[in-house]
Amino acid sequence: MSTRTTTKLRQLLARPGSIMAPGVVDPLFARLVAKHNFEAMYMTGAGTSASRLGMPDVGLLTLTEMVDNAARIAAVSDIPLIADADNGYGGPLNVRRTVQLYERAGVAAIHLEDQVLPKRCGHLAGKQLISSQEMVAKIKAATDARTDADFVLIARTDALALDGLEAAFERAELYREAGADILFIESPGMEHLKAIPERLQFPTLYNMATSGKTPFLKKSEIEQLGFKLIIYPNWLMLAAIRAADEVLTTLREEETIASIAPNVPSFQEFFDLVGMQEVRELEERYGVPEAGRAGY
Numbered sequence: 001m002s003t004r005t006t007t008k009l010r011q012l013l014a015r016p017g018s019i020m021a022p023g024v025v026d027p028l029f030a031r032l033v034a035k036h037n038f039e040a041m042y043m044t045g046a047g048t049s050a051s052r053l054g055m056p057d058v059g060l061l062t063l064t065e066m067v068d069n070a071a072r073i074a075a076v077s078d079i080p081l082i083a084d085a086d087n088g089y090g091g092p093l094n095v096r097r098t099v100q101l102y103e104r105a106g107v108a109a110i111h112l113e114d115q116v117l118p119k120r121c122g123h124l125a126g127k128q129l130i131s132s133q134e135m136v137a138k139i140k141a142a143t144d145a146r147t148d149a150d151f152v153l154i155a156r157t158d159a160l161a162l163d164g165l166e167a168a169f170e171r172a173e174l175y176r177e178a179g180a181d182i183l184f185i186e187s188p189g190m191e192h193l194k195a196i197p198e199r200l201q202f203p204t205l206y207n208m209a210t211s212g213k214t215p216f217l218k219k220s221e222i223e224q225l226g227f228k229l230i231i232y233p234n235w236l237m238l239a240a241i242r243a244a245d246e247v248l249t250t251l252r253e254e255e256t257i258a259s260i261a262p263n264v265p266s267f268q269e270f271f272d273l274v275g276m277q278e279v280r281e282l283e284e285r286y287g288v289p290e291a292g293r294a295g296y
């Protein structure tokens with residue numbers, strides 16, 4: 001039997017250095033991350049909201065919608081999936097279900113944040129927090145709810161933007177005591193970065209969000225600062241939006257796809273990406289008639 005992704009993630013976390021987790025919104029992007037041999041990947045809530053609802057990250061997706069998306073992503077590779085679980089979708093009892101469902105979906109880690117419901121993207125204005133006691137209760141509920149001891153709990157605090165760095169540290173320390181495995185201080189600027197791993201002396205997460213608030217440092221620089229896990233939430237989706245936009249502009253102007261064709265993956269590359277080779281092998285094993293096979 002292959003190693004569980006939770007255990008794989010624990011092993012990665014135990015190694016020196018930081019782990020890069022590109023953000024994905026669906027299984028297709030997960031295939032792409034797997035193709036590039038990354039050790040971990042991240043399901044972005046902001047991206048999931050954009051792709052599933054065409055709406056901004058303001059807490060509109062429900063627990064089951066998020067879990068459904070995570071399960072589809074987890075199904076296409078053995079790469080540990082770290083998933084956004086927002087504020088756990090309610091109080092401590094909701095958090096119990098959240099952990100159970102994400103665990104069953106094949107997710108290796110989730111992050112829970114201390115925002116009120118409905119929440120919003122951590123890089124937007126207008127956030128509000130629950131009390132640190134309420135968040136501690138949620139983290140305790142989360143640690144109690146896991147059945148796989150290797151399932152990783154990441155506690156995020158959004159306090160920095162509202163109450164400053166010291167308040168964020170105080171919360172983070174309480175969340176660590178409550179049982180969090182990794183601490184995530186949301187939306188730090190350049191001036192805060194050094195202090196975070198230094199002060200917390202615990203595995204920390206670097207959110208390479210696209211807002212530009214947190215600087216776009218290299219992995220080696222982030223590693224040197226002492227962060228353990230780096231997530232790159234929306235970059236793939238944004239790159240795809242730009243590429244699709246260019247295709248549409250060209251199509252409008254030229255009324256033909258001809259000049260675009262060389263710039264997109266070929267028919268074969270596309271089928272390879274979505275696992276056609278494996279499908280062929282399975283078809284052969286089960287004697288599915290040749291005529292039934294898609295060819296290229």
Ligand SMILES: C[C@](O)(C(=O)O)[C@H](CC(=O)O)C(=O)O
Nearest residue numbers: 044045046121122209210233
């Ligand atoms: C990490 C995050 O929660 C996400 O949903 O991916 C977002 C990222 C973003 O909006 O850029 C966040 O709130 O930071």
